[in-house]
Amino acid sequence: MTDAVTENSRSSLARFVPIAAIAAGAALGWWLFGDYLGFEALAENREALIAFRDANYVATVAAFVAVYxxxxxxxLPGATVATLTGGFLFATFPGALFNIAAATLGASAIFLAVRAGFGARLAARLEGSEGLVKKIKDGLDENQWSMLFLIRLVPVVPFFVANLVPAFLDVPLRRFAVSTFFGIMPGAIVYTSVGAGLGEVFARGETPDLGIIFQPQILLPILGLCALALLPVGLRLLRGRRGL
Structure with a gap:
């Protein structure tokens, strides 16, 4: 009996190891690299970065994807600056591809860590609940693809939040990774293109306009994609009301 309790305790503690590692790494990263992940650091080291890229292109790509x-x-702070750096170093394409791949890898890592610690247990509790909570859980399960794409496409949903919510709802990794890769694509392309023009911005001594994604010519197409993501949900609701 005692051995079983001990084994269960060890198993419970083991689930939190990935989350503890993420938390420790985040604290250490903020402390050691917080000052090096800002726009000013990119501006100050741009010539060195370009020289290293020209001399070691493949190594630069590998290092960039890993750091991102x-x-x-x-x-860590600096995801937006990292996206701009991808455009600055590698142009809009293939810079956007590198940015999207790196962001998807990082998001999948924290998704797996959170799900290992909390996701499965919380999902089981939600599944066994009753009333409104159970209805919400069932609704999300029925429309996972639409909701996953929606939280990635909407510019106001923090990237960190969009990584956590699916982990709590026991979303499959493949579905999470695919929706992340394609869902962040519009915003990543916009910011990568801004990064591709940083050379001229640096030359003028200015800072890039990070609010560009909220300009009508950018925001409206993204909102159109959001509407397409919600279309299956609307069709299901319509069919349910008609009893189809």
Missing amino acids: ALIVAFS
Whole structure:
């Protein structure tokens, strides 16, 4: 009996190891690298970065993707600056592809860590609940693809939040990764294109306009994609009301 209790305790503690590692890495990263992940650091080191890229292109791509993924995985400051850096170093394409791949890898890492610690247990509790909570859980389960794409497309949903919510709802990793990769694509392309023009911005001594995504010519197409993501949900509701 005692051995079983001890084994269960160890198993419970083991589930929190990934989350503890993420938390420790985040605290250490903020302390050690917080000053190096800002726009000013990019402006000051731009010439060195370009020289290293020109001399070691493949190594630069590998290092960039790895650092960007770690920034996302540990929720460090600088994800937007990293996206701009991808455009600055590699142009809009393939820079956007590198940015999207790195962000997806980092998001998947924190998704797995959170799900290992909390997701499965919380999902089981929600599944066994009754009333409104159970209805909400069932609604999300029926429309997972639409909701996953929606929280990625809407510019006001923090990236960190969009990583946590699916983990709490026991969303499959493949579904999470695919919706992340394609869902962040519009915003990533916009910011990567801004980064591709940083050379001229630096030359003028200015800072990039990060509010560009909220300009009508950018925001309206993204909202159109949000409407498409919600279309299956609307069709299900309509069919339910008609008894189809």
